[in-house]
Amino acid sequence: MNVIEVNDLLKRYPQRTSKEMLTAVDKISFHVKEGEIFALLGPNGAGKTTTIKSICGLLVFDEGKIKIKDYDLKTERSKALKQISVVLEGSRNLYHRLTPIENIQYFVGIRGKKISKNEALDILDFLGIKEKANEVVYTLSRGMQQKTALAVCLAADTDVLLLDEPTLGLDVISNVEFRKLLTNVKQKGKSILLSTHDMALVEEIADRVAIINNGKIVVCEDKKKLMDVFSATGYKIKVRSEDTLERELDKIGITELTKEGNVYDLTVDFKTSSELYEVMDFFKSRNVEIVSIEKQMVNFEKIFISYTNGDRGRQN
Incomplete structure (x- = not known):
């Protein structure tokens, strides 16, 4: 009712x-x-x-x-x-x-x-x-x-x-x-x-x-x-590399990152699971060590920003 x-x-x-x-x-x-x-x-x-x-x-x-x-x-x-x-x-x-x-x-x-x-x-x-x-x-x-x-x-x-x-x-x-x-x-x-x-x-x-x-x-x-919906697409990925990766990461759309020594902490949103596999292939082809992959816990700030910025549908 x-x-x-x-x-x-x-x-x-x-x-x-x-x-x-x-x-x-x-x-x-x-x-x-x-x-x-x-x-x-x-x-x-x-x-x-x-x-x-x-x-x-x-x-x-x-x-x-x-x-x-x-x-x-x-x-x-x-x-x-x-x-x-x-x-x-x-x-x-x-x-x-x-x-x-x-x-x-x-x-x-x-x-x-x-x-x-x-x-x-x-x-x-x-x-x-x-x-x-x-x-x-x-x-x-x-x-x-x-x-x-x-x-x-x-x-x-x-x-x-x-x-x-x-x-x-x-x-x-x-x-x-x-x-x-x-x-x-x-x-x-x-x-x-x-x-x-x-x-x-x-x-x-x-x-x-x-x-x-x-x-x-x-x-x-x-x-x-x-x-x-949002928890399925957000990941935190930690990798280790002796090479400088910032420019190459930017080319594949990964811009949210921090670096300490040779360890990169990346925050990535994937629209499909195939995008995740493509990033894994990118790391493999460059012999980049994957330290950890963690699915992000969603919060309403992220949801709110996505919808109010017009990234998703109109009124239901």
Whole structure:
């Protein structure tokens, strides 16, 4: 079952300096499956936040259709929005002069629900910030504020969560903790739509990924499939040679290398296995000793650069 469906979403803004319209989101389509973490990955200004705000009803989009658990956002707005809860970038869905407990009770209340203090404490305990329950939010660290925002989101008790840049500004330790929390939230049966430029976050927790750039989705695929494609082509090769090889290596397209003494460390991408064999033949013909060959572990930085540079397909 799809909990979110976005079809041909278009959002334009008027520009201050000209009569032309700026296209922030350019007819993108994707869906979020029940029980998965779906990531919108892209740089600042790619259209991620515009997409999230359109889905949660904070922006009126120009064209397209959005459905949340089969409710059309335009024609059944109230029913659709009751299915989701949101964490906006920068903890903007918190009152900073209230405590975490007060924030939870307030935001649950304006949705027409009630939550006891003990229930709120249980949520804070799950997120590891129970001891901060009665401290004013503006006195808390950025990491604690993000966890409080997530607590408010969970307290709404919706099946679908929208998280806009949830790790922005977090220190390394808080970032790692937040990744674990999101995995735990998914295990509670929640579906998560995540927008981020944090490739490490996507690599660790996402099930499927849409890479968005300049308002367009350039690829939408299972994370594992993306990683498999790239991990099959990248290699680190270490060779030993008394001869100078740089010029000859450049001729066969190997430009990423370091040298220490007579040992060369090469980083190579092969589109086909035959290219690997050709390089091996090159080394054999020159009596170059192959010290080691290691398939590279893929990371999303490499995937992201490849797609956003236009090396691969257009929108899926």
